[in-house]
Amino acid sequence: MKLFFSPTSPYVRKVMICAHELGLSEKLELLPAKASPVNRDPSIVEKNPLGKVPTLLTSEGRALYDSRVICEYINELGSGNLFPKSGALRWEAITLQALGDGLLDAALLARYETFLRPKELCWTDWVNGQLEKIHSALTDFEMQIDHHKDTFHIGHITLACSLGYLDLRFEHLEWRKSYPKLKTWFEEISKRESIKKEWALPT
Amino acid sequence: MKLFFSPTSPYVRKVMICAHELGLSEKLELLPAKASPVNRDPSIVEKNPLGKVPTLLTSEGRALYDSRVICEYINELGSGNLFPKSGALRWEAITLQALGDGLLDAALLARYETFLRPKELCWTDWVNGQLEKIHSALTDFEMQIDHHKDTFHIGHITLACSLGYLDLRFEHLEWRKSYPKLKTWFEEISKRESIKKEWALPT
Structure with missing residues (x-):
């Protein structure tokens, strides 16, 4: 493939x-x-x-x-x-994925607005709307994360990628300060080989 | 619900x-x-x-x-x-859905840029990039639509919603002129009760 x-x-x-x-x-x-x-x-x-x-x-x-x-x-x-076949766990997993993807969509749009678009065409209300989405999503994750300690599925992979992306591009948000349970969860999940690993194009 | x-x-x-x-x-x-x-x-x-x-x-x-x-x-x-359970038809259906959703995401971003954002902050390259995506997606749909005559699944529902949205907000694109097979397909699918129907909030 x-x-x-x-x-x-x-x-x-x-x-x-x-x-x-x-x-x-x-x-x-x-x-x-x-x-x-x-x-x-x-x-x-x-x-x-x-x-x-x-x-x-x-x-x-x-x-x-x-x-x-x-x-x-x-x-x-x-x-x-990683994708539960059916039942409540499937809806939980793919809604969690949608939440992580939604956080990422917002983060990407905020980044395009500030790093790709010519400075003079930047619309602050737009950036703020996206940042609000990121914070609401993090707040929701923080509230439900205790419930996720013993499972690992596509929802958790997406959440890990979301937090990793905030570290890469939105370090200034310092999300760990406001979302301590997520901080602990991310430390734990980052021990997995798949999350630790970095990939690159063959040279 | x-x-x-x-x-x-x-x-x-x-x-x-x-x-x-x-x-x-x-x-x-x-x-x-x-x-x-x-x-x-x-x-x-x-x-x-x-x-x-x-x-x-x-x-x-x-x-x-x-x-x-x-x-x-x-x-x-x-x-x-509407969601084939497994096999080639599932991947076809949900990739077609992703294509329709992607067309819609591009259309929404183009619309926000021209109808929501203050005029003086509009970035033409951004709008053009989104319109290009819409046209590439329509071209792809046009090329594969013959293959879809006898099936009906979430991919087709999403395509119908995409074309309906272009009629609602992007009438000036006159997509039917450039994509004649899609035009015929859309006429046919629009005979279904579910596609014809319009919904409104209860008054």
Whole structure:
């Protein structure tokens, strides 16, 4: 399988963590990608018209995206239990994933606004709206995290990628100060090999 | 069940179409919602920190989001086959859904840029990047639509909602002129009761 890859994309990281958890990361050939909302990468667009990473090319040549689809596919391929099959735990897991993805969407939009857009076109209300979303999401995670101590599924992987992305790009938010239970949870989960590992394109 | 609802949200429409297809739309009590990325609706935020529609409150009081999660939940509740259970058809269906959702995300961002953001802060490159995504997605749909004539699943529902949203907000794109196969497909699918129907809050 081939995966359009970026070392800093939190959505790519979700896929890599799933693959590593299921012993499949060696099966992924990583392809370079220069995805940006204003300068699209034609090599990705050819396979995924949205021009986004992650995009997976399966061994049968089918293109799969986005991260939710790819993670579920990899889970199936590896006969994993990162996506509970049915019942309350499934809805909990995929709603938690949606919350983490939503936090990330907000963080990406805030970042594009401050790092990609010309300075003079920045709209403060927009950035503040996205930051509010990040904080509401963190508050919700903080309130429910005690309930998640003994489980590990796609929701937790997405939460770990969200917190990791805040460390990478929003260090100034100092989220650990306001969300102490999340801090402890993140320390614990970061001991897993799949979360510790960093991935890079082959040189 | 209760659903935070907006009559113009294409993601809400996905949920309503699934519910109607499975005979469950009468079971949804629609709640008013004023979701906006800069002015968040506290009644939604209390249940979904992302403050977005659709958000579903199940009869057990659990909050589920986003549209993908809710649609799958409703499909399960109604023992439907809008989400193929496994195999190639599942990956096809949920990747098609991701493509439609991606088109909608791009359309929403283009709309926020031109209708929500103060005029003097509009960035043309950003709008053009989103419009390019819309056109690449439509081109891809056009190329594969012949393959979809005899099936109906969440991918097709999402595509119908995407085209309906372009009619609502991007009439000036005149997509039917450039994508004749999609035009025919949309005419055909629009004969279904669930696609024809319009929903409104109870008065």
